[in-house]
Amino acid sequence: MKSTEDFRRELLEAGLLEDGGVTGLYHRSFHFEAIARGVEAYVSAAGHNEKNRQFFFNQVIARSTLEGSGYLTSFPDLIGVVSSFAGSGSDLPQLIERVNNGGDWNEMMSPTEVALCSAACHPVYPLIAGTTIPIDGLHFEVQAFCFRHEPSDNPARMQSFRQHEFVYVGTPDGALAHRNMWRERGRQLLSELGLSVDVIVANDPFFGRAGKLLEANQRDKELKYELVAPITSEAPGAISSANYHEDHFGETFDLRLPDGSRAHTACIGFGLERIALALLFKHGLTFRDWPANVKAHLSSTHDARLPEST
Amino acid sequence: MKSTEDFRRELLEAGLLEDGGVTGLYHRSFHFEAIARGVEAYVSAAGHNEKNRQFFFNQVIARSTLEGSGYLTSFPDLIGVVSSFAGSGSDLPQLIERVNNGGDWNEMMSPTEVALCSAACHPVYPLIAGTTIPIDGLHFEVQAFCFRHEPSDNPARMQSFRQHEFVYVGTPDGALAHRNMWRERGRQLLSELGLSVDVIVANDPFFGRAGKLLEANQRDKELKYELVAPITSEAPGAISSANYHEDHFGETFDLRLPDGSRAHTACIGFGLERIALALLFKHGLTFRDWPANVKAHLSSTHDARLPEST
Numbered sequence: 327m328k329s330t331e332d333f334r335r336e337l338l339e340a341g342l343l344e345d346g347g348v349t350g351l352y353h354r355s356f357h358f359e360a361i362a363r364g365v366e367a368y369v370s371a372a373g374h375n376e377k378n379r380q381f382f383f384n385q386v387i388a389r390s391t392l393e394g395s396g397y398l399t400s401f402p403d404l405i406g407v408v409s410s411f412a413g414s415g416s417d418l419p420q421l422i423e424r425v426n427n428g429g430d431w432n433e434m435m436s437p438t439e440v441a442l443c444s445a446a447c448h449p450v451y452p453l454i455a456g457t458t459i460p461i462d463g464l465h466f467e468v469q470a471f472c473f474r475h476e477p478s479d480n481p482a483r484m485q486s487f488r489q490h491e492f493v494y495v496g497t498p499d500g501a502l503a504h505r506n507m508w509r510e511r512g513r514q515l516l517s518e519l520g521l522s523v524d525v526i527v528a529n530d531p532f533f534g535r536a537g538k539l540l541e542a543n544q545r546d547k548e549l550k551y552e553l554v555a556p557i558t559s560e561a562p563g564a565i566s567s568a569n570y571h572e573d574h575f576g577e578t579f580d581l582r583l584p585d586g587s588r589a590h591t592a593c594i595g596f597g598l599e600r601i602a603l604a605l606l607f608k609h610g611l612t613f614r615d616w617p618a619n620v621k622a623h624l625s626s627t628h629d630a631r632l633p634e635s636t
Numbered sequence: 637m638k639s640t641e642d643f644r645r646e647l648l649e650a651g652l653l654e655d656g657g658v659t660g661l662y663h664r665s666f667h668f669e670a671i672a673r674g675v676e677a678y679v680s681a682a683g684h685n686e687k688n689r690q691f692f693f694n695q696v697i698a699r700s701t702l703e704g705s706g707y708l709t710s711f712p713d714l715i716g717v718v719s720s721f722a723g724s725g726s727d728l729p730q731l732i733e734r735v736n737n738g739g740d741w742n743e744m745m746s747p748t749e750v751a752l753c754s755a756a757c758h759p760v761y762p763l764i765a766g767t768t769i770p771i772d773g774l775h776f777e778v779q780a781f782c783f784r785h786e787p788s789d790n791p792a793r794m795q796s797f798r799q800h801e802f803v804y805v806g807t808p809d810g811a812l813a814h815r816n817m818w819r820e821r822g823r824q825l826l827s828e829l830g831l832s833v834d835v836i837v838a839n840d841p842f843f844g845r846a847g848k849l850l851e852a853n854q855r856d857k858e859l860k861y862e863l864v865a866p867i868t869s870e871a872p873g874a875i876s877s878a879n880y881h882e883d884h885f886g887e888t889f890d891l892r893l894p895d896g897s898r899a900h901t902a903c904i905g906f907g908l909e910r911i912a913l914a915l916l917f918k919h920g921l922t923f924r925d926w927p928a929n930v931k932a933h934l935s936s937t938h939d940a941r942l943p944e945s946t
Contacts, residue, residue, distance in 0.1 A: 344691060347698035347762055348749050356690040356777075380666040381654060384796040385695050386716075386752070386783060388657035398741075399732045402721035406696075407745055408752065409719060410785040411712035415844030422709045431708075432747040435717055438785055439658050440795065442696070442718065452657055467666075471781070473696060475720040475748055485750065486694040534725030 330480050330559040333607060337481060340611045349477035350485040361602040361613065364624030366490055369596045370467065372515055373492050378467035383449045385442055385471035385486070392441040394578045395448040400532050400540070406442035406473045409435035442473035446489035447593045451579040454495065459581055459589040463496025463504075469598075481603060482557040488598040494591065495581060501592035502570055508594035509551050509568040516565060520620050521555040521604050524562060528552040547572075557604045565601050568594040640790050640869040643917060647791060650921045659787035660795040671912040671923065674934030676800055679906045680777065682825055683802050688777035693759045695752055695781035695796070702751040704888045705758040710842050710850070716752035716783045719745035752783035756799035757903045761889040764805065769891055769899040773806025773814075779908075791913060792867040798908040804901065805891060811902035812880055818904035819861050819878035826875060830930050831865040831914050834872060838862040867914045875911045878904040 337343045344353040392398050398405055424431040450466050469490045476483060494504035516523045528550045529541040544550055549570045554562035576588035583589055609616040647653045654663040702708050708715055723744060734741040760776050779800045786793060804814035826833045838860045839851040854860055859880045864872035883898040891899035919926040
């Protein structure tokens with residue numbers, strides 16, 4: 327049976343990924359990117375009939391969004407915040423001296439107003455903060471490169487990767503219905519790509535000992551489901567997750583329904599890199615040898631992003 | 637005459653860009669992204685016949701690449717380095733307290749081994765560090781989201797934006813020929829999109845008073861050319877730049893030709909967001925009303941990234 331280590335070596339030898347010089351960082355070949363974009367178009371098409379507001383968010387977001395998301399305090403070990411040099415010209419010789427002699431130049435950096443995006447849905451909520459959410463809810467289709475500082479030799483756990491998400495903001499029932507509908511739709515979509523998909527109750531990796539309680543609570547309430555499949559070995563990993571956040575974001579970002587109660591939110595996220603890897607693991611490293619129907623799904627000319635549709 | 641301020645407002649009102657909550661950060665609509673990807677495919681096709689090694693780099697790169705690039709000491713005010721929380725569970729209550737009460741939680745962060753990419757060609761050089769470069773040179777086609785910490789109200793100066801680059805590593809003559817060939821090819825490509833392109837000698841914004849000497853040197857030697865066109869107002873700005881680095885990267889990353897001399901490098905970078913903005917400024921905000929030949933160029937089915945070509 328192929329190990330993660332074997333598969334990683336094959337990916338690098340085939341030139342599909344290139345070692346980025348830091349554990350968990352990879353450069354993507356154009357061919358790998360082609361597969362990821364094929365997945366993007368395929369997944370996007372499945373949400374085509376909904377009235378989604380659509381955004382590509384940057385990996386770089388407002389620091390206040392990270393603070394407001396709760397991610398900073400729940401997963402502080404995974405976040406990334408950005409610093410830069412705010413000194414004057416007279417500080418420059420010291421900076422150069424430290425850089426050239428392996429000194430601690432980082433302590434000469436100052437925090438900026440930006441951070442890295444931890445989850446693709448986070449920038450949605452500040453966009454609508456303080457507004458009244460219509461009773462039939464708001465729908466979003468969004469994508470972002472996300473950063474998670476969890477260096478790993480498993481290419482399924484990259485430090486930088488894309489989530490393509492469908493997000494709902496509205497009533498509790500609407501949020502749960504969105505989550506459950508997409509959980510099933512996602513399972514079908516990914517199964518049609520030839521992947522062996524299971525749906526499991528899961529939890530996020532909350533930080534520290536206190537986090538264990540939050541994890542147990544998340545599982546007890548079945549707030550998080552993962553769609554799992556073999557990614558870089560036979561051991562199944564999450565390629566998508568369908569989440570009901572209750573009023574977590576509604577509270578922080580003051581999202582209210584017409585009756586004044588807090589809006590609830592839900593999302594499904596598709597991991598484009600993980601799905602691409604799962605497809606390569608399942609169907610082999612040569613795209614042209616993949617099953618015809620899988621190739622057809624990923625080469626669909628339906629693409630919300632083609633300029634003709636503008 | 638339309639001001640940058642007017643055009644920015646039009647872009648936001650049309651929903652092509654969305655304010656990202658921090659000066660110089662924007663969310664991209666799917667339509668804006670469609671145009672940027674159209675430019676990507678169009679530019680990529682122009683380099684199709686060269687034997688390029690092709691990579692999509694991440695915006696997140698190894699900190700050592702930033703150090704080695706020289707960008708850290710030449711443009712320290714523009715860089716971004718990434719910190720995260722490396723504390724233990726017992727530090728968590730203090731972190732939460734600071735986040736909730738507006739305290740300085742940033743000082744609880746520790747530097748990571750990663751930084752943000754400042755220029756799309758930077759990750760090329762460590763990939764080939766210490767190797768002997770063949771006498772006829774190495775060619776690369778690369779893309780990356782780049783980060784520049786220069787908050788501005790002008791959407792042409794985003795903090796996060798894409799460069800699509802063609803990079804050469806080889807002899808001095810080869811590097812200069814690459815730069816000059818692409819400078820002319822780039823001018824033609826961008827002119828064919830209906831843009832009013834001028835080619836000018838330029839310089840990078842080196843930091844501080846000492847940087848003025850480097851700027852003057854860069855201009856005197858004509859190392860940097862910019863292809864400029866109206867982007868967000870009639871005032872021309874750079875939408876592409878063609879650069880000859882002499883042996884700057886060859887020295888830092890120990891790139892040597894077969895005779896032991898240092899390799900020289902050159903690149904052309906196309907700013908996908910700036911070109912998209914220049915097209916919107918020139919042809920209007922409604923893609924379907926653009927000139928037919930421009931639409932055809934951006935809708936080309938030649939796309940190195942389609943899975944069929946794998």
